[in-house]
Amino acid sequence: MHGYVDKSNYGQYTYEREGLLERVPYRKLIKGVFILGRRDLEKFVELLEKYQAEYYVRSIKLTSQDKEILSGEKS
Secondary structure (H helix, E strand, O other), rough: OOOOEEEEEOOOOOEEEHHHHHOOEEEEEEEEEEEOOHHHHHHHHHHHHHOOOOOOOOOOOOOOHHHHHHHHOOO
């Protein structure tokens, strides 16, 4: 989900690998709990299923701050 730093040649070269969460707007509530927009849900669920993770999907009522974060735009 999150990206990572890949090192090669005994740390001489480093490469930043982007994870799914760097590509989609989300809100993290607590450890392991994320709020995502519906448009990004399928990609997120596919990743969780790929690693056989246990997950639950719920519909929630968003606050105006949540909506701003998930829109990917800053006001």
